[in-house]
Amino acid sequence: MKKIRVLIAKxxxxxxxxxxxxxxxxxxxxxxxxxxxxxxxxxxxIAQTALQEDVDVVGVSIYSGAHLYFGExxxxxxxxxxxEDRLVIFGGNIPNRDILAxxxxxxxxxxxxxxxxxxxxxxxxxxxxxxx
Amino acid sequence: MSDKPKSDxxxxxxxxxxxxSGIEVxxxxxxxxxxxxxxxxxxxxxxxYPFTRGIHPLMYRKRPFTMRQYSGFGTAEETxxxxxxxxxxxxxxxxxxxxxxxxLGLDSDDPMAxxxxxxxxxxxxxxxxxERAFEGIPVDKIGTSLTINSVASVLIAMYAVVAEKQxxxxxxxxxxxxxxxxxxxxxRGTWIFPVQPSIRLIADTMEFCANSMPKYYPVSVCxxxxxxxxxNPIQEIAYAYCIAKAYIDEVKAxxxxxxxxxxxxxxxxxxxxxxxxxxxxxxxxRRLWAKIVKNDYGSTNPKAxxxxxxxxxxxxxxxxxxxxxxxxxxxxYALISALSGxxxxxxxxxxxxxxxxxxxxxxxxxxxMQILMEEMGLGDTVDPMAGSYYIEWLTNEMxxxxxxxxxxxxxxxxxxxxxxxxxxxxEVALQAYEVERKIQSGELPxxxxxxxxxxxxEAREIEFHEHDxxxxxxxxxxxxxxxxxxxxxxxxxxxxxxxxKAATKENLMPYIMDAVRAYxxxxxxxxxxxxxxxxxxxxxxx
Numbered sequence: 035m036k037k038i039r040v041l042i043a044k045x046x047x048x049x050x051x052x053x054x055x056x057x058x059x060x061x062x063x064x065x066x067x068x069x070x071x072x073x074x075x076x077x078x079x080i081a082q083t084a085l086q087e088d089v090d091v092v093g094v095s096i097y098s099g100a101h102l103y104f105g106e107x108x109x110x111x112x113x114x115x116x117x118e119d120r121l122v123i124f125g126g127n128i129p130n131r132d133i134l135a136x137x138x139x140x141x142x143x144x145x146x147x148x149x150x151x152x153x154x155x156x157x158x159x160x161x162x163x164x165x166x
Numbered sequence: 167m168s169d170k171p172k173s174d175x176x177x178x179x180x181x182x183x184x185x186x187s188g189i190e191v192x193x194x195x196x197x198x199x200x201x202x203x204x205x206x207x208x209x210x211x212x213x214x215y216p217f218t219r220g221i222h223p224l225m226y227r228k229r230p231f232t233m234r235q236y237s238g239f240g241t242a243e244e245t246x247x248x249x250x251x252x253x254x255x256x257x258x259x260x261x262x263x264x265x266x267x268x269x270l271g272l273d274s275d276d277p278m279a280x281x282x283x284x285x286x287x288x289x290x291x292x293x294x295x296x297e298r299a300f301e302g303i304p305v306d307k308i309g310t311s312l313t314i315n316s317v318a319s320v321l322i323a324m325y326a327v328v329a330e331k332q333x334x335x336x337x338x339x340x341x342x343x344x345x346x347x348x349x350x351x352x353x354r355g356t357w358i359f360p361v362q363p364s365i366r367l368i369a370d371t372m373e374f375c376a377n378s379m380p381k382y383y384p385v386s387v388c389x390x391x392x393x394x395x396x397x398n399p400i401q402e403i404a405y406a407y408c409i410a411k412a413y414i415d416e417v418k419a420x421x422x423x424x425x426x427x428x429x430x431x432x433x434x435x436x437x438x439x440x441x442x443x444x445x446x447x448x449x450x451x452r453r454l455w456a457k458i459v460k461n462d463y464g465s466t467n468p469k470a471x472x473x474x475x476x477x478x479x480x481x482x483x484x485x486x487x488x489x490x491x492x493x494x495x496x497x498x499y500a501l502i503s504a505l506s507g508x509x510x511x512x513x514x515x516x517x518x519x520x521x522x523x524x525x526x527x528x529x530x531x532x533x534x535m536q537i538l539m540e541e542m543g544l545g546d547t548v549d550p551m552a553g554s555y556y557i558e559w560l561t562n563e564m565x566x567x568x569x570x571x572x573x574x575x576x577x578x579x580x581x582x583x584x585x586x587x588x589x590x591x592x593e594v595a596l597q598a599y600e601v602e603r604k605i606q607s608g609e610l611p612x613x614x615x616x617x618x619x620x621x622x623x624e625a626r627e628i629e630f631h632e633h634d635x636x637x638x639x640x641x642x643x644x645x646x647x648x649x650x651x652x653x654x655x656x657x658x659x660x661x662x663x664x665x666x667k668a669a670t671k672e673n674l675m676p677y678i679m680d681a682v683r684a685y686x687x688x689x690x691x692x693x694x695x696x697x698x699x700x701x702x703x704x705x706x707x708x
Binding site: 046047048049050051052055056058059060062068070071072073074076098099100103104127129146147148150151152 | 266267269270272278279280281282285286350353354355356394395396485486487519520521595596598599602603606615633704706708
């Protein structure tokens with residue numbers, strides 16, 4: 035079976051990458067193929083990488099509080115690149131009240147700080163569309 | 167330490183305890199564990215080499231630790247207002263937070279800055295913003311810490327020019343800047359330029375301060391963020407010391423006397439995890455730094471051998487779950503810090519696991535420190551932990567292991583190479599994963615997270631620091647006004663000179679100050695550096 039491909043992305047200027055790297059390791063341990071963008075990525079760069087690497091999942095990690103800003107921009111860009119069938123998951127410091135707003139932008143799921151690895155992995159396995 | 171031990175063996179079969187540093191802890195310690203310590207060479211009185219017991223003879227009995235909460239957000243005016251509030255409440259030093267665009271050398275009108283202006287700290291585009299932030303705050307009386315790294319040279323230059331305008335001579339300026347780029351590549355991530363030119367800029371500030379700003383601490387080497395990224399307490403100190411040595415080597419190679427500039431280096435360390443392990447860590451770190459500066463660098467100046475630190479609560483120990491528990495954790499971290507002989511304390515506030523501190527949370531942190539000092543007698547006597555069998559044994563153990571860890575870095579080709587290639591980053595990230603895995607499995611107990619959870623807790627909404635989008639509008643409007651009103655020819659000239667000098671080996675500080683005086687922006691100066699130095703390429707291997 036083809037491995038699930040995941041892009042872990044750090045949009046914008048926030049340099050807190052512990053969460054991104056930890057989740058990347060956890061998803062790799064769960065048998066997925068994980069690519070990490072590194073820091074300081076623009077929304078365009080993330081969409082381009084997602085396209086080139088043909089990932090099934092885009093995981094976005096934000097701790098600065100700018101998740102709504104990036105959520106809206108990134109989803110628009112992914113639609114433009116015809117990647118709207120991919121799972122887009124946000125993680126980091128995200129208050130409950132913003133989860134709905136992120137989902138309205140088209141983000142498929144949100145796993146704020148404290149989420150369990152197994153829940154994230156299970157969500158991906160249950161919901162991923164293989165694009166084939 | 168003369169009473170005879172009854173037995174060195176555990177009283178009963180008990181499960182083993184291993185600290186994060188890998189040290190196994192016995193159930194009982196006794197005279198046997200410390201009898202080989204040479205009091206003269208290892209545990210001399212406070213204020214005496216190797217300073218295990220503290221860098222001053224009387225420590226807090228003479229002067230309490232500086233209380234310096236991290237603050238600053240939105241505009242310079244708001245930051246100025248918070249500063250004045252904290253000073254009015256008894257805070258004795260300031261610690262400025264800058265927004266991410268400022269930390270990454272982007273002006274507020276840069277497309278990459280959008281969404282982040284004034285969000286996690288104060289937005290600074292030009293000297294104008296710094297003038298407003300420090301209005302009415304005398305920079306020779308209140309020491310201010312600037313939490314800035316890649317563009318620290320620019321912000322130090324601005325701070326110096328603010329002093330000029332306040333009529334304070336350079337030699338009277340008090341304060342610290344973080345200015346530790348090597349740790350930014352490991353954790354925190356506000357790097358811009360490649361490794362070598364970044365170290366050069368730091369060395370420029372160190373050399374400049376050694377010559378012109380003797381009361382200023384241009385570099386605060388941060389084990390803190392390395393630990394926050396996943397390092398254990400041994401690695402925290404070892405990597406920080408390797409980094410500090412890299413800066414010292416650079417400045418020393420320019421012919422500057424170590425006795426002159428090393429005293430201006432300070433450290434920023436983390437507190438979370440095991441109580442005793444942290445205290446021993448600091449005592450060991452102090453002793454080891456003295457030995458390094460004396461033996462490796464041949465320094466004869468005791469001030470250069472004194473490890474001065476800011477040590478407060480580590481955000482990594484706080485939890486988003488049951489956030490009030492963080493008030494209690496913060497109080498223990500403060501106690502550790504006071505028992506460890508810190509010079510400056512800054513606590514992470516209870517809401518800091520998820521936001522920048524509210525006014526109330528920042529005040530609780532300040533009160534925590536004041537209670538220790540003014541109600542509980544933490545300043546009464548110096549190094550009250552000294553002579554404890556366990557603490558002294560653990561201090562020795564930690565020191566030996568930090569030395570080992572530093573040797574490991576040397577065998578990797580040194581810290582500069584390890585950081586450039588991402589080796590250290592990968593190591594701490596893997597450890598962070600292990601820690602998180604153990605928390606999730608329950609192996610590593612975390613109260614309120616994997617134990618003693620409550621239903622209502624999980625449903626509760628947390629309060630966030632509200633970000634006001636108007637801040638961005640106002641900041642950009644002010645920037646446009648500045649660009650229209652300043653002498654743009656003078657700016658251009660200053661930037662051209664800076665560009666020319668950046669390509670040479672000359673110290674850039676005077677030229678940065680000229681550009682700052684002409685109201686060149688942080689973004690414009692950064693652009694000059696990017697043109698000459700290029701940009702860092704992050705090693706992203708997982």
